[in-house]
Amino acid sequence: MGAETTATSFAASIEAIRSKLPESLHHPQVGIICGSGLSGLVDVIKDVQKIHYSEIPDFSTSTVPGHKSELAFGFLGTVPVVAMLGRFHPYEGHGLSSVVYPVRVMARLGVKNMIITNAAGSLNPQIPVGTIVVIQDHLALPNLTGMNPLLGPQVSKDLPRFLPLSDAYSTTLRRLAFLAAHRLQLDDSALAEGVYAWVSGPTYETPAEGRFLRKAGADVVGMSTVPEVLAAREEGLNVMVLSLVTNFVVIPDSYPSIREEVKAELAGLKILRAEPEVVSHEEVLLIGKEKAKVMRELVQAVVTSIE
Numbered sequence: 001m002g003a004e005t006t007a008t009s010f011a012a013s014i015e016a017i018r019s020k021l022p023e024s025l026h027h028p029q030v031g032i033i034c035g036s037g038l039s040g041l042v043d044v045i046k047d048v049q050k051i052h053y054s055e056i057p058d059f060s061t062s063t064v065p066g067h068k069s070e071l072a073f074g075f076l077g078t079v080p081v082v083a084m085l086g087r088f089h090p091y092e093g094h095g096l097s098s099v100v101y102p103v104r105v106m107a108r109l110g111v112k113n114m115i116i117t118n119a120a121g122s123l124n125p126q127i128p129v130g131t132i133v134v135i136q137d138h139l140a141l142p143n144l145t146g147m148n149p150l151l152g153p154q155v156s157k158d159l160p161r162f163l164p165l166s167d168a169y170s171t172t173l174r175r176l177a178f179l180a181a182h183r184l185q186l187d188d189s190a191l192a193e194g195v196y197a198w199v200s201g202p203t204y205e206t207p208a209e210g211r212f213l214r215k216a217g218a219d220v221v222g223m224s225t226v227p228e229v230l231a232a233r234e235e236g237l238n239v240m241v242l243s244l245v246t247n248f249v250v251i252p253d254s255y256p257s258i259r260e261e262v263k264a265e266l267a268g269l270k271i272l273r274a275e276p277e278v279v280s281h282e283e284v285l286l287i288g289k290e291k292a293k294v295m296r297e298l299v300q301a302v303v304t305s306i307e
């Protein structure tokens with residue numbers, strides 16, 4: 001899918017999808033995007049029908065471990081839903097219009113509310129690993145510097161050219177998340193609020209980059225989600241984002257001075273230095289697996305409480 005997404009491509013994708021589904025699933029109301037390791041949500045979808053992305057014209061396929069290339073249609077309670085069991089990231093080589101194409105298709109299938117999940121690193125010492133962060137705002141350096149999925153010709157003249165983002169994250173849906181956590185009797189610390197920083201990846205942050213993002217006001221950082229939020233808002237959908245904190249971004253107060261270390265060694269002193277922590281995608285997936293149940297229950301509880 002190139003930059004020139006057209007009405008014809010949407011029609012072909014929608015026809016291919018609907019031709020594989022019973023009529024009861026033709027008009028999902030809620031769209032869900034599952035982040036790294038979070039596709040276990042599919043286990044609670046009733047009457048589930050899966051469609052591989054390769055069966056849908058103009059869909060890409062995901063290449064990242066922890067992401068499947070399937071759409072799952074079915075019901076959460078009585079609400080018809082569609083879930084992406086894996087997403088596309090620009091770092092995989094997907095163009096931004098491909099990354100957001102499924103969001104636009106979901107909107108054209110009838111989706112009104114979009115719940116987007118991701119795995120993210122914490123920049124905030126008050127937000128430990130395992131916390132689910134209800135995102136209240138974002139900081140997207142790529143958007144500010146020319147990597148914005150809404151750049152270029154509009155997919156429809158009916159959509160706004162200049163999209164405001166001051167209300168990007170639905171207060172109604174965010175309230176539902178906290179009410180759902182209360183109903184599920186989750187510990188008060190299980191759910192936090194914060195700002196998501198979008199970076200392109202695939203490299204994790206250097207300590208200086210982590211410090212910069214923290215000072216700029218971000219609480220968590222990740223490599224996805226914001227392009228999807230922008231497209232969903234442009235399409236007029238209500239959006240909620242849940243970030244699962246899978247790791248801490250290492251932001252030391254100071255760096256060990258190798259210069260001083262060498263001097264001390266030359267003076268005959270023995271130096272003990274802890275190796276810096278490093279994050280890995282395996283760790284990200286592990287925490288995703290550990291927290292899959294609570295994420296699943298929360299999403300399900302929010303969806304079934306949307307009026």
Ligand SMILES: O=P(O)(O)O[C@@H]1C[C@H](O)[C@@H](CO)O1
Pocket residue numbers: 034035036064087089117118119120201222223224225280281284
């Ligand atoms: O798709 P999400 O944002 O959940 O995946 C995160 C960001 C990178 O794709 C990957 C890094 O471990 O996990």
